[in-house]
Amino acid sequence: MIATKASDPCWFRNVLGQYPTGVCAVTATEPDGGRAGFVVGSFTSVSLDPPLIAFFPDKSSTSWPRIQQVGRFCVNVLSAEQEFVCRQFAAKGGDKFAGITFRESGSGSPIIDGAVAWIDCELGDVHEAGDHYAVFGKVLDLGMADGETPLVFLQGGYGRFSALPTV
Numbered sequence: 001m002i003a004t005k006a007s008d009p010c011w012f013r014n015v016l017g018q019y020p021t022g023v024c025a026v027t028a029t030e031p032d033g034g035r036a037g038f039v040v041g042s043f044t045s046v047s048l049d050p051p052l053i054a055f056f057p058d059k060s061s062t063s064w065p066r067i068q069q070v071g072r073f074c075v076n077v078l079s080a081e082q083e084f085v086c087r088q089f090a091a092k093g094g095d096k097f098a099g100i101t102f103r104e105s106g107s108g109s110p111i112i113d114g115a116v117a118w119i120d121c122e123l124g125d126v127h128e129a130g131d132h133y134a135v136f137g138k139v140l141d142l143g144m145a146d147g148e149t150p151l152v153f154l155q156g157g158y159g160r161f162s163a164l165p166t167v
């Protein structure tokens with residue numbers, strides 16, 4: 001076997017951290033009215049027909065099993081003004097929705113005020129993927145806000161998109 005740095009988690013994170021992602025809060029409302037949510041950078045569009053999205057929850061997440069149990073969720077693409085929402089939803093425990101205003105999607109999941117875009121989903125396939133799951137969402141409805149720019153995560157820090165001048 002050739003020795004590589006692929007099994008070094010620190011190096012893996014540093015190298016993969018060179019790839020910029022958006023930041024999404026995945027939210028759900030439980031039957032007793034409780035609200036669950038957590039942050040993912042691993043969100044991606046998958047298929048147009050049928051409309052599918054995907055993201056990758058860590059197996060250690062305590063929020064993902066609650067959302068999975070509900071079977072419906074909303075992916076909120078956070079804006080560059082919502083770093084505080086990101087930090088709150090990325091923390092373990094506590095009230096993730098404290099001080100955060102939202103309305104309910106058609107399927108009852110929280111759409112966070114000020115999000116750049118929201119994608120309301122029914123849970124599709126879930127596959128094991130190493131120490132994560134690969135989760136597919138069947139898109140039920142979606143929408144976006146006018147004039148908001150997304151929060152960007154790159155090289156371990158937060159920023160915003162800045163377009164290059166056109167030539």
Ligand SMILES: Cc1cc2nc3c(=O)[nH]c(=O)nc-3n(C[C@H](O)[C@H](O)[C@H](O)COP(=O)(O)O)c2cc1C
Pocket residue numbers: 023037038039040041042043055056057058059060061062063064086089090091092093153
């Ligand atoms: C920018 C950013 C991106 C993240 N991306 C993911 C992700 O794709 N999958 C994941 O499981 N956790 C991700 N996390 C970590 C979770 O949001 C968070 O640690 C965890 O879900 C909170 O704990 P809980 O699920 O037990 O509530 C990310 C955190 C940050 C700050």
